[in-house]
Structures are given as structure tokens and as C-alpha cells.
Amino acid sequence: MDRVRVALLGCGVVGSEVARLLLAQADDLAARVGAPLELVGIAVRRPDRPRPGIDPALLTDDAEGLVARADVVVEVVGGIEPARSLMHAAFRHGAGVVTANKVLLAEHGPELFEAASAADVDLYYEAAVAGAIPLIRPLRESLAGDRVTRFLGIVNGTTNYVLDQMDTTGAGFGDAVERAQALGYAEADPTADVEGYDAASKAAILASLAFHTRVPGEAVHREGITGVSAADVAAAARMGCVVKLLAIGSREPEGPDGPAGVTVRVHPAFVPRSHPLAGVRGPFNAVFVEAEAAGELMFYGPGAGGTPTAGAVLGDVVAVARHRVHGGRGPGESAYADLPTLPLSRVLTRYHVRLEVADRPGVLARVADAFAAHGVSIEQVRQQAVGEDEAAELVVVTHVAPDTALSDTVADLAGLDVVLDVTSVMRVEGE
Ligand SMILES: NC(=O)c1ccc[n+]([C@@H]2O[C@H](COP(=O)([O-])OP(=O)(O)OC[C@H]3O[C@@H](n4cnc5c(N)ncnc54)[C@H](O)[C@@H]3O)[C@@H](O)[C@H]2O)c1
Numbered sequence: 344m345d346r347v348r349v350a351l352l353g354c355g356v357v358g359s360e361v362a363r364l365l366l367a368q369a370d371d372l373a374a375r376v377g378a379p380l381e382l383v384g385i386a387v388r389r390p391d392r393p394r395p396g397i398d399p400a401l402l403t404d405d406a407e408g409l410v411a412r413a414d415v416v417v418e419v420v421g422g423i424e425p426a427r428s429l430m431h432a433a434f435r436h437g438a439g440v441v442t443a444n445k446v447l448l449a450e451h452g453p454e455l456f457e458a459a460s461a462a463d464v465d466l467y468y469e470a471a472v473a474g475a476i477p478l479i480r481p482l483r484e485s486l487a488g489d490r491v492t493r494f495l496g497i498v499n500g501t502t503n504y505v506l507d508q509m510d511t512t513g514a515g516f517g518d519a520v521e522r523a524q525a526l527g528y529a530e531a532d533p534t535a536d537v538e539g540y541d542a543a544s545k546a547a548i549l550a551s552l553a554f555h556t557r558v559p560g561e562a563v564h565r566e567g568i569t570g571v572s573a574a575d576v577a578a579a580a581r582m583g584c585v586v587k588l589l590a591i592g593s594r595e596p597e598g599p600d601g602p603a604g605v606t607v608r609v610h611p612a613f614v615p616r617s618h619p620l621a622g623v624r625g626p627f628n629a630v631f632v633e634a635e636a637a638g639e640l641m642f643y644g645p646g647a648g649g650t651p652t653a654g655a656v657l658g659d660v661v662a663v664a665r666h667r668v669h670g671g672r673g674p675g676e677s678a679y680a681d682l683p684t685l686p687l688s689r690v691l692t693r694y695h696v697r698l699e700v701a702d703r704p705g706v707l708a709r710v711a712d713a714f715a716a717h718g719v720s721i722e723q724v725r726q727q728a729v730g731e732d733e734a735a736e737l738v739v740v741t742h743v744a745p746d747t748a749l750s751d752t753v754a755d756l757a758g759l760d761v762v763l764d765v766t767s768v769m770r771v772e773g774e
């Protein structure tokens with residue numbers, strides 16, 4: 344093969360950087376691949392729009408036609424359609440695909456991996472989870488001989504920036520989101536990030552890979568950070584913790600509560616300041632992976648941004664192009680373990696519960712009784728007066744308890760006449 348033809352679909356934040364780096368590093372990439380990479384075209388919606396540094400002759404609005412002329416298709420359009428159809432078209436034409444599209448993989452991964460396998464071509468997606476951080480390849484290849492038992496990480500840069508601002512400046516949620524938008528971290532519509540959808544797609548992809556099973560995006564338990572208040576962040580600080588949006592996947596053994604399987608969840612949690620994840624600041628990402636032989640591994644770096652993400656895309660382009668030149672293909676989907684995704688009731692966690700209660704004799708005992716009635720053991724209780732009236736804030740930290748026992752406790756607490764409000768319920772993770 345005297346050259347590898349690369350088609351780029353999408354020329355936005357990531358795509359424009361992929362195009363720039365492909366051209367700027369052409370000689371190095373050719374040496375690494377064993378043949379030159381030829382950028383044969385860039386599919387865009389508006390080919391007439393000038394794009395600095397990009398030859399207008401490369402621009403086309405005929406994405407289908409471009410895909411038919413490529414050996415490697417880079418999909419950085421995002422969303423479900425037309426990305427999904429274009430990837431299928433690439434496979435039909437015998438082209439390998441590199442994508443950064445976590446939404447598409449979390450929703451339609453199995454179908455796309457099957458199509459790639461049937462066509463005997465590659466589907467690579469390092470940039471889809473935690474941007475530039477090498478994470479997909481270590482899970483898919485370096486840890487292929489090990490048994491991953493758990494991952495715990497920060498996989499959304501926007502929400503990490505927002506929570507970090509709330510922690511370091513005392514800002515409220517709304518102000519912190521506005522700062523994230525002003526800096527270009529958060530989109531004009533930040534729903535996918537702040538409601539945890541983006542992190543849930545990434546958690547689904549990581550869990551599928553790590554546990555050799557299929558976890559669809561909708562099977563991930565998802566809570567965003569819109570309910571996290573400045574008071575929650577301050578309460579975390581008083582406990583020596585910081586609030587982080589975590590993505591957690593875990594193998595659960597067979598037990599009295601049900602069969603073996605996996606749990607996968609995304610939610611805000613208190614993380615002790617001594618834990619390495621607490622030190623992940625601003626828009627950075629980090630993922631802890633625990634494996635039986637390797638022990639604890641941590642992957643850290645920029646989880647987003649045009650240039651870092653384009654670097655991860657190009658790493659995949661080199662791998663897929665090498666296979667075109669030298670033959671063979673990389674590992675495909677590995678879902679042989681076929682483990683069920685278990686309900687959250689199988690998860691054991693510590694909880695931090697904040698209540699507003701009447702400040703009179705016997706209240707503490709009644710609150711403690713509600714926890715005891717569901718077998719939830721209390722580790723710490725702290726009370727402080729609030730305002731002038733006869734109310735107090737009560738903070739209860741539990742020992743590990745099943746999720747269902749805690750939610751039943753909270754329902755009972757909310758029904759007590761001495762409890763004026765259950766202000767917040769947060770999990771405590773990472774100890
Ligand atoms: N931006 C990041 O930091 C980042 C990080 C990791 C992964 N990703 C993923 O990379 C992908 C691209 O993200 P982005 O930030 O570059 O988005 P973007 O919105 O900046 O770019 C997407 C581009 O695709 C174009 N487009 C849409 N429909 C098209 C079509 N039918 N034909 C041709 N072009 C079309 C849009 O006009 C836009 O220019 C997404 O899947 C995203 O989730 C982005």
C-alpha cells in the first residue's frame with residue numbers, strides 16, 4: 344500500500360485540530376505508519392465557509408461520497424445521525440473507523456462493533472472517554488491479561504471545573520456554570536454535562552471494556568450535579584472532603600442479595616481530601632482502575648479540548664492505518680463475560696445526610712431510631728443551631744449501608760414531624 348487515504352467527518356473543535364495535526368506531522372506519521380497518510384477530504388455542513396489553514400479543495404458536503412474514497416474514516420461530527428449511518432457506510436466500503444463519539448458508542452456500540460467485525464476492519468475510540476488520557480487502549484490491550492475489579496473516576500471536565508470553582512471560591516452552582524461557559528468548558532446548553540449524561544455514556548463504555556460485557560448507556564444509574572449546593576460543598580469541606588462527580592463501575596460477587604454482575608453509576612459524592620481524586624482540579628479528568636494482578640492504577644490528564652482530543656484521535660488513526668499497511672486488525676469488542684448490570688441496591692456506600700430538625704428534647708433519639716430501624720449504622724452525628732428559631736442542622740454520617748436501606752431511612756426521616764427538611768443526601772466514596 345503506497346498511501347492510506349483518510350477521510351475526516353466534521354471540522355469543529357476536534358476535527359479542525361485533527362486536520363491541522365495530520366498535515367503538520369505528516370512526515371512523522373508516515374514513518375510511524377509505514378506509508379503516507381493522505382487527507383482526501385473533510386465533510387462539513389458549509390463547504391463555502393473559509394477555514395484558516397485548510398485547503399478549501401478538501402471541503403465537501405458529500406460525506407457519503409467521501410467515505411467511499413477512504414481507507415480510514417475519522418468521525419468527529421458527534422451525535423447519533425448521520426454519524427451512525429456514515430460509520431456503517433465506512434464498514435461496507437472496507438474502511439476502518441476512528442471516533443470520539445461516546446454518545447453513539449454508549450447507545451449503539453454492539454451494532455457498530457459487530458458491523459466492524461463482519462467487515463474485518465477496526466473501530467477505535469480512545470478519544471471517546473477522558474479525551475487525551477490513554478485509557479481505552481490500556482483497558483483493551485495492556486490489561487487484557489488481568490481481571491479488572493473496579494474503576495472510579497472523574498470523566499467529565501465541565502462538571503469537575505464547576506465543582507472545583509464551588510469548592511475554591513464558594514461560588515454557587517449557577518455562577519460556576521457561567522464561568523465554565525465563559526472559558527469554553529461548558530456548552531451553551533450544559534445539560535449533557537451537568538445532568539451526568541456525558542459521564543454516564545463514558546461509564547457505560549468503560550464498564551463494557553473493563554468487565555468484558557455489554558453495558559448500555561441507559562443501564563447506568565445517573566445523577567447530575569444540578570442539586571449540589573454551596574451548602575453541600577461547605578458541608579463536605581467541614582468533613583475534610585470535596586464534592587466530585589464520580590463514574591464508578593464495580594464487579595459484584597454472587598451473594599445473598601442476588602447473582603454476580605456489575606454495578607455502574609454516576610453521581611456526585613464526597614471524596615476525602617487525602618484521596619488522589621480530590622486533587623484533580625479544574626477541567627482535568629482522572630480514573631482509578633483496580634485489577635487483581637496490577638493492583639491500583641491511576642490515569643490522569645486533560646479529558647477534553649480540541650488539541651488534546653485530536654492527539655488521541657491521531658494515535659488511533661496511526662494504529663488503524665498501520666493495520667491497513669501491514670495487515671491484521673486490532674482487538675474488537677470483548678463481551679464474552681455477559682454479566683448482568685445489577686440494580687443500585689447491590690451497592691454498599693457510606694452516606695452523609697443533612698437534616699433540618701426541631702431543636703427540642705428527644706429529637707436526636709427519634710432520628711437515630713429511623714436509621715436503626717433499617718439497620719443503618721451511624722458513624723458520626725453533628726448538630727448546630729441555625730438562625731434564631733428553634734431549628735437545628737443535624738449531620739449524620741453512616742457506616743457502609745445498602746442503597747435501599749438508606750433510601751428507606753430517608754423516606755422515614757422525611758415523614759417525622761421533628762424533621763423539618765432532609766436537606767441533602769450524599770454518598771461518601773474513595774476511602
Ligand atoms: N470537544 C472536546 O473536548 C471533545 C472531547 C472528547 C470527545 N469529543 C467528541 O468529539 C466529537 C466532536 O466534538 P466537537 O467538540 O469537535 O464538536 P463540534 O460541534 O465543535 O464539531 C462538530 C462539527 O461537525 C459538524 N457537523 C454536524 N453535522 C455534520 C454533517 N452531517 N456533516 C458534516 N459535518 C457535520 C458541525 O457543523 C461541527 O462543526 C463529539 O462526538 C464529541 O463528543 C469532544
Ligand SMILES: N[C@@H](CCO)C(=O)O
Pocket residue numbers: 471473474498499500501502528536541646647648
Ligand atoms: N463535555 C465533555 C467533553 C469531553 O467529552 C467534558 O466536559 O468532559
Ligand code: NA
Pocket residue numbers: 469470471472473474475476477478479655
Ligand atoms: Na482517552
